[in-house]
Amino acid sequence: MKIVALAGGVGGAKLAHGLAQILPSEDLTIIVNTGDDFEHLGLKVCPDLDTICYTLAGFANPDTGWGIANDSWNAINSIENLGGP
Numbered sequence: 854m855k856i857v858a859l860a861g862g863v864g865g866a867k868l869a870h871g872l873a874q875i876l877p878s879e880d881l882t883i884i885v886n887t888g889d890d891f892e893h894l895g896l897k898v899c900p901d902l903d904t905i906c907y908t909l910a911g912f913a914n915p916d917t918g919w920g921i922a923n924d925s926w927n928a929i930n931s932i933e934n935l936g937g938p
Contacts, residue, residue: 854880855880856881858872858881858884860885860886860901860905861885863904863917865886865901866908866913867918870908887902894937894938903919903920907919
């Protein structure tokens with residue numbers, strides 16, 4: 854049986870992770886929300902895609918459910934310290 858999951862945010866990432874634990878990868882398709890994507894400092898940011906990918910890869914921050922575990926935030930703090938947005 855082929856399964857398609859619609860996912861976005863932390864809840865969608867948890868759903869995708871749960872389905873990935875019980876289904877063969879060839880039977881699971883995850884369609885991820887891109888409506889919240891934006892550009893920041895010239896970089897494309899896709900928060901829901903990132904959250905899904907980090908969760909499925911086992912890199913998600915367990916405290917927040919989003920972002921990378923043990924992320925230092927050094928780059929963004931350095932930009933702020935230099936007066937950037």
